[in-house]
Amino acid sequence: MGPEHVAYGMRASYGLPYVTPDLVIAWERGLASPTSPELTALAGVLWCSAGDLIGRPRTLREHRIARGIAPEDVARAIGTDLPVYLRMEESGTWRGNERQSAALAELLQLALPDFVAVTGREVKLAELLHSAVTTRWQAYVRPVAKLAPVDRAVVEDVLRELHEDYQGHMAATLSWGGGSKQSGEGGEEFLDRIVENFWTAVENRTA
Numbered sequence: 001m002g003p004e005h006v007a008y009g010m011r012a013s014y015g016l017p018y019v020t021p022d023l024v025i026a027w028e029r030g031l032a033s034p035t036s037p038e039l040t041a042l043a044g045v046l047w048c049s050a051g052d053l054i055g056r057p058r059t060l061r062e063h064r065i066a067r068g069i070a071p072e073d074v075a076r077a078i079g080t081d082l083p084v085y086l087r088m089e090e091s092g093t094w095r096g097n098e099r100q101s102a103a104l105a106e107l108l109q110l111a112l113p114d115f116v117a118v119t120g121r122e123v124k125l126a127e128l129l130h131s132a133v134t135t136r137w138q139a140y141v142r143p144v145a146k147l148a149p150v151d152r153a154v155v156e157d158v159l160r161e162l163h164e165d166y167q168g169h170m171a172a173t174l175s176w177g178g179g180s181k182q183s184g185e186g187g188e189e190f191l192d193r194i195v196e197n198f199w200t201a202v203e204n205r206t207a
Contacts, residue, residue: 003028006045014041039065060118061089063108078103094119112148113199121147122195129194132159133166150202158201165197166190 001009003021010019016038026032027042034042043050050065057063064074075085078100088094096104096119105115116122125147132140137159145155170187190197 001046006042009045010038010041014044016041036061036065036071057114058117059089059092060094063110063114063118064089067108069107074104074107077107092120112150112202113195116148125198126195129159129162129198130191133163133191133194137163148198148202150206154202154205157205158198161201162194162197 003024006024007019007021010016014037019038019041023032027034039050039053043053046053050068057066064071071086071089072082075082078085078096080096080100088096094101094104101115101119104110104119108118110118116125125144128140128144128147132144141152141156141159144150144159145152148155150158166187169190
């Protein structure tokens with residue numbers, strides 16, 4: 001199907017008269033993002049699910065759409081007004097309490113890494129992990145465990161392992177003449193993937 005066929009299908013079958021081939025092309029190229037109704041219509045025209053179009057969901061909105069759940073149902077499940085929930089979804093800033101967070105995770109079937117990401121805690125987690133592996137990891141067990149609800153003993157083991165791995169990366173290519181470019185790149189790459197490395201290590205210990 002070409003963009004003109006997709007646009008026609010969305011106009012004729014889903015009542016979206018403003019959808020043009022140029023808009024469909026903009027979606028394809030990542031220059032614009034479809035709204036929830038547009039994404040639902042697009043999936044219908046292409047005979048697939050909205051989740052198929054999204055790929056791996058990253059945001060709260062994407063997880064909701066991938067599950068085929070209306071925003072009204074999420075707001076009802078977590079016990080908040082629809083406009084309040086929509087503001088959190090649009091801003092990417094989760095302001096729910098513990099009970100609401102648990103209800104959200106259950107409704108959207110969020111794995112722990114996804115839950116941390118959609119509630120806006122991933123950036124802070126990355127900062128804590130960065131500090132833990134580059135300084136004394138013991139000081140960061142409690143803050144990390146509070147941010148990412150993982151058993152404290154598991155957090156201790158993982159932070160120790162990540163710290164040793166990072167220090168190993170840095171020491172492996174150090175010479176008597178000082179740090180090399182290669183050592184710096186190895187350390188930077190490890191830090192760039194620190195959150196992913198953390199969840200992999202957690203999974204290995206809890207599987």
